[in-house]
Amino acid sequence: MKSGTGAVLVGAIALGxxxxxxxxxxxxxxxxxxxxxxxxxxxxxxxxxTVTSGDPAWAIDTFPDGPGSESDGxxxxxxxxxxxxxxxxxxxxxxxxxWVITWQTGAVxxxxxxxxxxxxxxxxxxxxxxxxxxxxxxxxPTLTTNNDNCNPGVLxxxxxxxxxxxxxxxxxxxxxxxxxxxxxxxxxxxGPQRRSMYGLDLATNIALTSLPPEIVNDPASGEEQLLVRxxxxxxxxxxxxxxxxEAHLRIPNAFLTTTYGIDDPASLTSAGLDPTGTGGATVSVxxxxxxMQVDIEGLTFSQRRVKIGRGKVTPRRPRxxxxxxxxxxxxxxxxxxxxxxxxxxxxxxxxxxSARGRRDVEVVRKKRSPLVVRGLRPSTRYxxxxxGLSRAGGGAAxxxxxxxxxxx
Numbered sequence: 558m559k560s561g562t563g564a565v566l567v568g569a570i571a572l573g574x575x576x577x578x579x580x581x582x583x584x585x586x587x588x589x590x591x592x593x594x595x596x597x598x599x600x601x602x603x604x605x606x607t608v609t610s611g612d613p614a615w616a617i618d619t620f621p622d623g624p625g626s627e628s629d630g631x632x633x634x635x636x637x638x639x640x641x642x643x644x645x646x647x648x649x650x651x652x653x654x655x656w657v658i659t660w661q662t663g664a665v666x667x668x669x670x671x672x673x674x675x676x677x678x679x680x681x682x683x684x685x686x687x688x689x690x691x692x693x694x695x696x697x698p699t700l701t702t703n704n705d706n707c708n709p710g711v712l713x714x715x716x717x718x719x720x721x722x723x724x725x726x727x728x729x730x731x732x733x734x735x736x737x738x739x740x741x742x743x744x745x746x747x748g749p750q751r752r753s754m755y756g757l758d759l760a761t762n763i764a765l766t767s768l769p770p771e772i773v774n775d776p777a778s779g780e781e782q783l784l785v786r787x788x789x790x791x792x793x794x795x796x797x798x799x800x801x802x803e804a805h806l807r808i809p810n811a812f813l814t815t816t817y818g819i820d821d822p823a824s825l826t827s828a829g830l831d832p833t834g835t836g837g838a839t840v841s842v843x844x845x846x847x848x849m850q851v852d853i854e855g856l857t858f859s860q861r862r863v864k865i866g867r868g869k870v871t872p873r874r875p876r877x878x879x880x881x882x883x884x885x886x887x888x889x890x891x892x893x894x895x896x897x898x899x900x901x902x903x904x905x906x907x908x909x910x911s912a913r914g915r916r917d918v919e920v921v922r923k924k925r926s927p928l929v930v931r932g933l934r935p936s937t938r939y940x941x942x943x944x945g946l947s948r949a950g951g952g953a954a955x956x957x958x959x960x961x962x963x964x965x
Contacts, residue, residue: 654698752811783865902945909940
């Protein structure tokens, strides 16, 4: 069964494989830090029980990236030692089991993590001493379909309408599964962008996904977008129940700043990130601490391409704008300052134009209210537009009229 997540090369997709049951026939793929060097499992818990290397029921298989890989990392999967045929199908009774697993990754920075599971959280920490890292994944197994008969070698990716078992029935058409990838995203050549991806996570139940996401250019806007490829069977194993997928993407603020130019992520609204290609699915975008959380639920297939672009991040319109003519050639404009929604408000501008047209325009810029407009023509009325300015551009404008004569 192909992994739920795969490493993405620049300009191409390369899927890793989670080993089939036959892969451990000649030796266990378990890696515990008590006996091997990183990447290795430091600790594991299932519910209130501790799982160890000698656990009679459960195992955690870890597969380091092989020689020649452009990135350093590993894939992992929870295995049921007592399963009669498919040891990676944990059984319907395991869907409520909460697992907490910690790996030591050594000098490899665990920048990007993908998990096929439910209720997933990921945390990272540095170990004492030079260059040591660890990553902890918590979550429960999820129902996913067997992607052995999906084809990631064509674009768009393709899965048949109905999943089927493989390897003579040893790999089930559906699995209650928990596994994933961890990578340093070493193949990405842009150093600042690669470093800013530390903490980028994807959790899903979809059979075939891309991770890390690709960074592609939107020819319409000229801006970069995040592209996640998703493919799944339309139906579940019974051939009548429509499969509903979900994907939960955590995008670090550092990445939003470095790649999307969103220099004030804490103020980002749902309009600041614009997921497309989700069909009738439910999409929410919410700031969560040092990251932005994108949740997509109720996604149906056979395949999808979800693009997450930089949406509207320019400042909001200033409010309560008041203009007062204080002299024949001067006016004072006060307002409640524009609110940032992704790109910090650095200045405000007032552009005042009279009925004479282009030849009679006065512009003033200042960080805060009030703005004093000078050079006005006596006995002439002006219409001013006031807006916030950010690195992403000018925001929505508020209009106000300056009277022709000073007010007494």
